[in-house]
Amino acid sequence: MKKKIVLLSAVLLIAIASAFAINGNLFSNQQAEALQFLVTVYQYGGGSTQSNAEIEVVDSNNGWILSGTTDSNGVYSCLWPGSFGNFTVRAWYPARPNDGQSGQTGFSFTGSSVYTSVTLGPNY
Numbered sequence: 001m002k003k004k005i006v007l008l009s010a011v012l013l014i015a016i017a018s019a020f021a022i023n024g025n026l027f028s029n030q031q032a033e034a035l036q037f038l039v040t041v042y043q044y045g046g047g048s049t050q051s052n053a054e055i056e057v058v059d060s061n062n063g064w065i066l067s068g069t070t071d072s073n074g075v076y077s078c079l080w081p082g083s084f085g086n087f088t089v090r091a092w093y094p095a096r097p098n099d100g101q102s103g104q105t106g107f108s109f110t111g112s113s114v115y116t117s118v119t120l121g122p123n124y
Contacts, residue, residue, distance in 0.1 A: 036113040038077040041070050041091045044101060046119045049074025053120070054095035060086045069095065084109055091118040100124060 041053040092099035101120040
């Protein structure tokens with residue numbers, strides 16, 4: 001009887017260890033993974049991208065999440081610093097306070113990388 005208990009305990013221990021090895025850490029939080037945020041800013045009309053555009057991401061309460069400037073390809077990317085929820089990405093060109101165009105779009109972060117875009121409006 002004692003041998004059966006020891007054998008059953010060993011098999012159970014191996015099964016649990018295998019589950020961790022196959023599935024990774026079962027207690028990990030997906031938020032901790034390196035999820036990418038990428039936004040492309042397009043010029044008015046949507047045909048070409050806009051370099052040096054200022055971008056800002058805010059949450060549904062208009063709270064600041066991140067900001068930056070697009071590169072020579074009209075793209076801004078970083079690791080996603082926010083939590084789950086609904087957000088708005090805004091863009092200005094040139095950068096504020098001298099901006100002459102702006103645009104915005106909404107997106108939801110649900111746990112995977114975010115790839116979105118903003119098209120600038122006409123000059124104002």
